[in-house]
Amino acid sequence: MKAIDALLPVALLGTERAGDVPAAVRKISGVADEVLSALAADGTVAPHTLVLRAAAVLGQCQRVGFVVAPPSAPPGSIVTEGPPALDDPEWLVRIERVFELGPAALQHDLLRTVAARGYRLHAKLLPAALDLASSEPSLRDAVGAVLGGRGRWLAGQRKRWTDALAPPASPTEDDWSHGRTAARVAFLRHERATAPDAARERLTGELAQLGADERTELVGCLAVGLGPADEVLLQALLGDRAVEVRRRAARLLVRLPASARSTAIGAALAALLGKDKRGAWTIDAPDTEPPGVKALGLEPRPKTDELGERAFWLFQLVRNAPLATWTTNTGMSPAEIVAWAAKSDWSAALLRGIRDALLAAPDLEWTRALLGKWVVKALGPSDEDVQALLPWPERERVWKAHLERERAPGLLHVVDEIASVAGPEDRLGPDLAALLARLLSVSLGTNDSAFDGDDADSLLVACAALPDVALSPLKTIRRDDRLMPRFDETVDRVEQLVDVRLRIASLASAPPAAVIPRIP
């Protein structure tokens, strides 16, 4: 207890009510006794002034006579050093800025290059790097490579950093038994990857106790390691009381072409196919609701739908049929089938159904076919979902074709697509990169640019995906006179990114750490 605490009863209550104030002051002992006694003995001083002066004395004594506590912490660990720190002042500023502004691809490049040159990050940058690893899991390994002993020691001082650097833990039974839905989903997916039958049995045993949302999430896990053995459960789930569960099960069954359901739907579709007088394939939509709609897990028709009733049922059959149904029954290739469907009177139902079936059970040939004959009237303008099924080199061809066709007005679309799929290590091929960089260098510095502040982030991600050889058109971008500030700012950021990339390239080609002289 501090000496001044002894005055508190009087001070809190107030000298009007506290009784004999001088006596209370005289009672305080152990600190400045003589001074306090002298103060208390002065009968000319009002009690409130006495309290304040005593407080002054005790406060000053406490202030001056502070006692420093002895140490109590156990000895801690000390860092063991590793590679030398990159301590060039220019690079310290540059790295700090890249950490602050991104994008992730540039951060990744920078970290990998620093590590490859044999450096670790300077102490000044380690907390920011660890925060980056916490917020951007894709950068965890790159950050780990530049921490050195000091960074790893530092990471051990904060749980969030330790967790960020630790490899993802495998889910445990505890997660299944006591975790929330996300943890249980992670567990079941993990088990499906190694023991799909056991995972299915586990899920089957618990379904009755689960709420609709959790059932939906966990049924989705059956997509991992899906096989014929899952048919029975999925068929049963077509009768689940929750519509989302039924939908999940239905989408998964599309991926089991040998299942009873797929076979039945295939047969129903085959029955609708015919040939005209010229021997060309025709298809007619069902006259009414197909038999066994519920058992097949087809969705009931809503009261209003832009597809008429017959078209709706055709759409339902098509979207739930494995795509092989078409090639098997008609002998046509996927591209021929899509072209044929586009000309059909039932084109909307057919093409939408084919698209949904494709998204449920991706196939590269069908993806190419559908993209090659995208009918906007039937499918809408956006083909992004289907494009996402293409491997990266093919997506680049689509983007390149788009830019060649659209030129500058196509930039926003392509940049957004690249930004949505590019990972930190992805690089565009030389042809697309050269075209993209050239178009950007012309359009960015104008007031017609599609990239003002709001779109700058996706633009920077896309620019970070350009290989070094394609960067030079963006090193110095010509700017219009009276360029509006929001466009000017975007150009600044692109040029700064390019500048950093080129400097990273020069660091990458410099001698390793042991040889580089320190800059004074």
Place this chain on the structure above:
Amino acid sequence: MTMTAQAVLALAPDDASVKAARGLTTPSKWSSLGQSERAVWGACQGSGQKPYQAQVDLAGPAFQCSCPSRKFPCKHGLAVLLLRVQDASRFPAGAEPPWVAEWIDGRREKAAKKEQRDEKRAEAAASAEPVDPAVLRAEAEARDEKRWKRIEAGAADLERWLGDLVQRGLAGALAEDRDGWIAFSARMVDAQAPGLANRLESAAHLVGVGSDWPARLLARLGTLQLLCDAIRRRTELPDATVADLRTALGWPIDRDDVVARGEKVDDAWSIVGLVASENDRGLHERRVWLWGRRTGRRALVLEFVYGGAGFETSWVVGAGFEGTVAFYPSAAPQRAIVIRRDDAAVKDTQWPASHPEAEIGALAERLAGNAWHTVAPLLVDDARLVPGRSEAWAAETSHHHWDLELEETDASLLLAASGGAPISIWGEWTGTYLRPITAWGGEGIWTRTGEVEP
């Protein structure tokens, strides 16, 4: 002059200027870059047709720019220096363009004319009919006495107010309107004692905060009573204590008086700490701690600027200069003015060292000497950072435990710099916590990044 990025940014008037300047360090925005022995210059493309011409007189440094910004220095001035730090090869050495040469020549001429005027004034003063120093002294004393009268009246008011509060009891303060205390404190400003106003306001903010608020509040009120008593008995007090009293009241000794009559100390000074703060009235304060390498003296330089203006002097922690400081009179001299500074004469970095018991003793003496010191320097050598109370941090040596006032971001950087090994920490003792300002002995020099509450 070679400046680091840190030194350049230390000249910025605010964080927004730092950010804006960094955003302008793209080389493609600049044209006509160049440098000479006395200047650095460049033209920066803005949104208008004509680029802004920014130039820096390296002798200050002093800045000039054709942009309309009211901030000083503006982002262009800072950016051109930053660009030069980043890549000096972009600044070919050569003849100054006319718009640079005219400005620099004009500055030199102005400085020369000022020097001539000062010389003439000094000559005139020397040859003029001397004014009786006794007359001058009497005039100054009369002015001071007038102010003391106002202060006494204010202190009397304050004493009555304090008395009323203690009579009613501090428990009642919880229910009182804090604004009432603050409104009353404005009367201290009217009484030309802003220091009393500040202390009363800060006491108001203690009420109800933390479980020990009554003890802390009572101590503060006691200090206010002490000030009132000191005001009343000032004629009985030693001059040094009266000087401290004036500082506490917000009426420090005049700067020219300090330069003329303050204790002068020549030394090679190390810049060991720098702290910035801003109050809610737009006043920026900077505290610069100096350590004299030969004398071991510690000095605190205070600088103030208002609004968008930048600090005129550049201080780089770890750098040094040969110079003279004049201390403000005090029973425990601390605040000082640098009256002579030669940066070129000191090239190396030297840090102070201390013995723990001697350090604590010196701190106690400093606090005992001036009852109204708000900050005092403290050096803790061989300290490790350890977890403290309630997720805070502490520094421990083999003998002592110091609770630290340290934000999380700064703590992470300090941990990184120390790597768990002992380091030296220069800080300010607040009475309860050590506020670390600078640390060395680890990887790099750690400096406190955030602003400090005034």
